[in-house]
Structures are given as structure tokens and as C-alpha cells.
Amino acid sequence: MASDLVLYSYWRSSAAFRVRIALNLKGLRYETRAVHLVRDGGEQHSPAYAALNPQELVPTLVDGDRVLTQSLAIVEYLDETHPEPPLLPKDPAGRARVRALAQLVACDIHPIGNLRVLQEIGKAFGADDEQKSAWMRHWVAMGLQAFEATLVNGKETGRYCHGDTPGLADLCLVPQVYNARRWKVPLGDYPTILRIDAACAALDAFHRAMPEQQPDAPSPGA
Amino acid sequence: MASDLVLYSYWRSSAAFRVRIALNLKGLRYETRAVHLVRDGGEQHSPAYAALNPQELVPTLVDGDRVLTQSLAIVEYLDETHPEPPLLPKDPAGRARVRALAQLVACDIHPIGNLRVLQEIGKAFGADDEQKSAWMRHWVAMGLQAFEATLVNGKETGRYCHGDTPGLADLCLVPQVYNARRWKVPLGDYPTILRIDAACAALDAFHRAMPEQQPDAPSPGA
The missing domain is CATH 1.20.1050.10 (Glutathione S-transferase Yfyf (Class Pi); Chain A, domain 2)
Structure with a gap:
């Protein structure tokens, strides 16, 4: 369900920005959970976040029980699970x-x-x-x-x-x-x-x- | 045609190495054209190579009249044009x-x-x-x-x-x-x-x- 999508994001992260655009182009609603990359030495290094994303980088997208990392892999996943409008040509x-x-x-x-x-x-x-x-x-x-x-x-x-x-x-x-x-x-x-x-x-x-x-x-x- | 595949490669390039493995897993024959990354200031910076690959990086794969760059994009192209054996799962x-x-x-x-x-x-x-x-x-x-x-x-x-x-x-x-x-x-x-x-x-x-x-x-x- 689209409402189950949770994006771990940081406002100024280029990689999170990519995924936000893809989610918007697909018309998908999602919940943002902010990961502050600088405050307190970087919240991405917290044990809770590292358990989700061993690289300790944003973004991470959680879709139900699936945890997805790497922005381009996430975007292709969204394109495969929600084909319209397509983000890649056919050929x-x-x-x-x-x-x-x-x-x-x-x-x-x-x-x-x-x-x-x-x-x-x-x-x-x-x-x-x-x-x-x-x-x-x-x-x-x-x-x-x-x-x-x-x-x-x-x-x-x-x-x-x-x-x-x-x-x-x-x-x-x-x-x-x-x-x-x-x-x-x-x-x-x-x-x-x-x-x-x-x-x-x-x-x-x-x-x-x-x-x-x-x-x-x-x-x-x- | 498989015999039309030309790979611009350097023996020690990680990115070219990836594409070589993919070509081999697919059973595709290809011609190697060596681009020496150090000699003469780097052959990847020659005008002839830069015209093929504006990033002046290896690898470049030429498939007939198609010029393909970026190793992961090349591997997915090979997987889409030669589906067996698949290099990605189905789900x-x-x-x-x-x-x-x-x-x-x-x-x-x-x-x-x-x-x-x-x-x-x-x-x-x-x-x-x-x-x-x-x-x-x-x-x-x-x-x-x-x-x-x-x-x-x-x-x-x-x-x-x-x-x-x-x-x-x-x-x-x-x-x-x-x-x-x-x-x-x-x-x-x-x-x-x-x-x-x-x-x-x-x-x-x-x-x-x-x-x-x-x-x-x-x-x-x-």
C-alpha cells in the first residue's frame, strides 16, 4: 500500500531528493522520517538507523516489510512496482x-x-x-x-x-x-x-x- | 550480432572487469580494444576516445551503431538484449x-x-x-x-x-x-x-x- 511507504530522508541530500522526485512522479504518498546528517555527529550513524542501512547513508525506503537502499535501485523498484508513468523508456x-x-x-x-x-x-x-x-x-x-x-x-x-x-x-x-x-x-x-x-x-x-x-x-x- | 561487440577496456579497470564478466556469463564474443589509462597521459583523454565517451573513462561498449557507457548500464543492456542466463532475479x-x-x-x-x-x-x-x-x-x-x-x-x-x-x-x-x-x-x-x-x-x-x-x-x- 502506498501509505505504507516510509522514506528516511535528509532535506539537502541529493540521493534522497532523487527518490522524492520519483515518488512524486508516481503519485505515491509517503511518510518522511528525517535523518539529520550533521547533528549529534550524524543521526545516520545511530545503531537504529545502521540496522536499517548498514552503509549509514540516506535514503532508505521502507515499503511494508521491505527495506530498500541505494537511490537508483529504489527508483527502479518504484518503476517496476508502479509502472505508470514510466521513468525509463521501453527500448x-x-x-x-x-x-x-x-x-x-x-x-x-x-x-x-x-x-x-x-x-x-x-x-x-x-x-x-x-x-x-x-x-x-x-x-x-x-x-x-x-x-x-x-x-x-x-x-x-x-x-x-x-x-x-x-x-x-x-x-x-x-x-x-x-x-x-x-x-x-x-x-x-x-x-x-x-x-x-x-x-x-x-x-x-x-x-x-x-x-x-x-x-x-x-x-x-x- | 555478437561478433559486432567491441569493448574499450583496460586490463586493471574494475568497471571494465565487470562488463567482461557479464559478456562471458552471457556467452558473448567481443573484440577488446585496449585503452591504456596511464601511458601518454592516458589514452582515454585522446580526442578519438573522448568522442565515444565524453567522460573519458572506460569501459565503452560498441554494439553495432550503438555506443554504450557506464558499466552498470551496459550490464543491464546486455541482460535485456540477451536474457539468458539472467543477471538479475525476477522479483x-x-x-x-x-x-x-x-x-x-x-x-x-x-x-x-x-x-x-x-x-x-x-x-x-x-x-x-x-x-x-x-x-x-x-x-x-x-x-x-x-x-x-x-x-x-x-x-x-x-x-x-x-x-x-x-x-x-x-x-x-x-x-x-x-x-x-x-x-x-x-x-x-x-x-x-x-x-x-x-x-x-x-x-x-x-x-x-x-x-x-x-x-x-x-x-x-x-
Whole structure:
């Protein structure tokens, strides 16, 4: 039952953001349980949460008695259990293209700049805030450049990353662009990405998934 | 046609290793084109290769006129275009479990210790070889610990990561264990991983995919 869905989330987590978009695109209701990644040393490291998710990362989706981890695996699970509207095209080549775009973000940009990696470059190499920002900008720019090139070169690129309906690649791209803005990565070289990001932002499913819309987001005046 | 498959590969790349295992499990013949990741500043940065793969990473699989990137997307493409033997279970929950294990490796271990990241911590922070090794050991151990916990806690764990046939999770695990041995990560705390790694090593499809078996591997005396 849709009402049994519980998402362990953090408002600013890119990976949780992806799953929130997917849940919204599918029209599924879910309960958010906030996991604060910084407070008290990180609630994701609590024994209760680690028992659900041994990686001690968000998100985790609980669907009845099933505990699901890894954002892309969760999104494909939702797509298989609730096929409409589809988040992947039907043809194997199209599916491979969409998955590759999603993985470009989820494997090759996001994990290298995740909170735990930034903490570790501080600890291991004494990186200060400016060096951490430079680290982020380096990897995000490199990844977005390849993403843009793939969009420009692909005749399948439409209003969204693949054709004219939003899907798996878009729900990875939008949180990454949000993250890029947070880290002040210049985005002028990626006009196709910006166009698709704007098209997604106009959709209610994406808007409601935004970090600032989450129950655990700090209030604007805080 | 199977004989049209061309894999751009590097003998010691974990991501290419995954795709080689998948091709072998499917019984597909393919031509290897070696991309040397270090020589001449890295052949993956050549304009000809970058035109195929804008990320300038291996592997790339060419299937006729289709150019496929990202190892997990390639493996799922092979599974969809050549369904037997399947590399994923049939049930959505099982598929999500296998994909999550694969992504634990492919998103949260491997990219953080990839060649380009090791090069960058040297360049940005002056990390020496010992610090690079410590960096690798840190992330590999953290990831394998969570992988082991998932295997131990999951009643679906069998002779392989999911039941008694090898699949997507196994073909990610084995290259990661190979990589862990290369970086001298102690593996004694991961008995289930070691048992599954040994079961896979006994299979011809895995053996033929090993780095040392590749046409571009240095000869033993070199």
C-alpha cells in the first residue's frame, strides 16, 4: 500500500531528493522520517538507523516489510512496482542511455563530493573550506561537462534528458544542479542542462521534492 | 550480432572487469580494444576516445551503431538484449537488493578510489603514495563492511550474493575484492565476501575476465 511507504530522508541530500522526485512522479504518498546528517555527529550513524542501512547513508525506503537502499535501485523498484508513468523508456538502447546519464551523476559526481568525503579530505589532508569548495567545483564541473556533451550529441534529447517526459536521468540531474548552485559552480557552459533543469522545476513533482519544501528543512528565518 | 561487440577496456579497470564478466556469463564474443589509462597521459583523454565517451573513462561498449557507457548500464543492456542466463532475479524486491549491492560498490566504493581521484588528491593536497594507499583502504574497508553486513543479514544470500546463480552483484563484488587485494586491504572480517569471491573465481566466465587474462595485461616477466 502506498501509505505504507516510509522514506528516511535528509532535506539537502541529493540521493534522497532523487527518490522524492520519483515518488512524486508516481503519485505515491509517503511518510518522511528525517535523518539529520550533521547533528549529534550524524543521526545516520545511530545503531537504529545502521540496522536499517548498514552503509549509514540516506535514503532508505521502507515499503511494508521491505527495506530498500541505494537511490537508483529504489527508483527502479518504484518503476517496476508502479509502472505508470514510466521513468525509463521501453527500448534497451534508450534505457541504457538514461541509466548511463543517471549513473554519470550517481556514480561519478555525487559520491566524490558527498559529505563523508568532504569530512575525510579535511581529516586526512587538512583541507579547509575553500579547498573543499574547490574540490566540489572540480568534480561537479567535470561531470556536468560530460553530461552536457551527451545531451548535445544525442538525438534522443528532448524537452527532458530523454524525450519529452521526465524520468530517471532528470531526477538525478536536478538535485545535482541544485548542489552545483550551492557550491557556486559556474553553469553558463551547460545551456542544455539549464534548459532541462528549468523545465523540471516547472513540474509540481520536482517542486515538492525540493530541499526547502521538506519537513526537516530549516525555516527561512533560521 | 555478437561478433559486432567491441569493448574499450583496460586490463586493471574494475568497471571494465565487470562488463567482461557479464559478456562471458552471457556467452558473448567481443573484440577488446585496449585503452591504456596511464601511458601518454592516458589514452582515454585522446580526442578519438573522448568522442565515444565524453567522460573519458572506460569501459565503452560498441554494439553495432550503438555506443554504450557506464558499466552498470551496459550490464543491464546486455541482460535485456540477451536474457539468458539472467543477471538479475525476477522479483522487484530481489532486483532492488541486487542493484543496491552493485551500486554500493559502483557508486560508493569504486569512484572514490578511482585513478583520477588518486591523481587529484596528489595534485590538490600533495598526498604521497602511502597517503593514497590509506585513502583507498579507508573507503574500501568501509564499503566492504557494509556489503558483508548486507550479505550476512539477507536470507537471499546463497552460494553467490543472491541465491545460487551469479549475477550483477557478484560481477561488481569480484573486481572490488581484486582491487582490495591490490591495495592490501585486510579481508579477514569479510568471510561471506571471501566465500562468494572464491565461488566466482571457480567459474570460467570470471576467470577469463581477470585482469591478468586480458590481451593488454603486461606479460608476467615485464
